[in-house]
Amino acid sequence: MLTTIATVLAGLLGAGLVLMGANVLIRPQGAAGFGIPDAPVEDRGFQPWLRVKGLREIAPGAFVFVLMAVASSSVLGWYLLVFAVIPAGDALVVLRSGGPRATAYGVHAATSAVMLLTGVGLLV
Numbered sequence: 001m002l003t004t005i006a007t008v009l010a011g012l013l014g015a016g017l018v019l020m021g022a023n024v025l026i027r028p029q030g031a032a033g034f035g036i037p038d039a040p041v042e043d044r045g046f047q048p049w050l051r052v053k054g055l056r057e058i059a060p061g062a063f064v065f066v067l068m069a070v071a072s073s074s075v076l077g078w079y080l081l082v083f084a085v086i087p088a089g090d091a092l093v094v095l096r097s098g099g100p101r102a103t104a105y106g107v108h109a110a111t112s113a114v115m116l117l118t119g120v121g122l123l124v
Contacts, residue, residue: 003073006121010064010076013115017061024054035094035103077122084115 028050060083067076091108095101 002121002124006077006118007068007073009114009118010080010122011068013080013111013118014061014064014068017057017064021054021057021059021061024050024057028054035090035099035107036097037099073122077119080115080119080122084112084119086112087115088112 028047063079064076067079087108091104091112094104094108
């Protein structure tokens, strides 16, 4: 039962990453900043970098589905445990940049926690 719930959560995490990445490709100015104050939101020169960020969100999100299709739940669990470092790092960057704690904890740290719990759920 726990593995089934964790697998569904992994699929939702993968879908979320693909959707967030696609949103960045479509509307890069809407994704700028991600909690970092004074990010160059309106800088059109910065938008190609955001598109790179979007593609870098889509790929690991899609890889979740690849692992769901071809690997054991433990492989997917380890992937999520390792991958949880990224949103945890994002939370630290937001905090160290003087960004809003609500974004750091409520978005980035919460995402990392869900990834960690889902990964552990897939390993038990």
